Amino acid sequence: MLGKMDSVLHQLTGDYTNVTTSLQIFVERSSNNKHLNTINIRHVANSIRTHGTGIMNTTVNFTYQFLSKKFFVFSQFMFDEHIKSKLIKVIISATVASLLMMLKAEEMKNTGQTFGHNLPEVKAA
Helix, strand or coil: HHHHHHHHHHHHHHHHHHEEECCCEEEEEEEECCCCEEEEEHHHHHHHHHCCCCCCCCHHHHHHHHHHHHHHHHHHHHCHHHHHHHHHHHHHHHHHHHHHHHHHHHHHHCCCCCCCCCCCCCCCC
């Protein structure tokens, strides 16, 4: 059963894209037909009603195993020296850019400069 579920999940993640998180609709990426299939939360609820809540334990366990494999691959990717060195360069350049912006803002604050033109002081009537 898990082997079949594995192939179904890989097909789902490959063939469908999440259009909107708030509406929880997945739309088929492409099709040979004139229409695209969709899966939404109503379909999932109907499946639970049809097959019972017993499928939830299997689904949760399979999803956990699937994600743990993906995170293991991702962690191995992140520990690769080539990738790590590129990420460190990005972090350093972003940190330097942030520091330069903060120094410039502090300089502007100390000299009384504002963004744009200096506006005349408005007196209360």
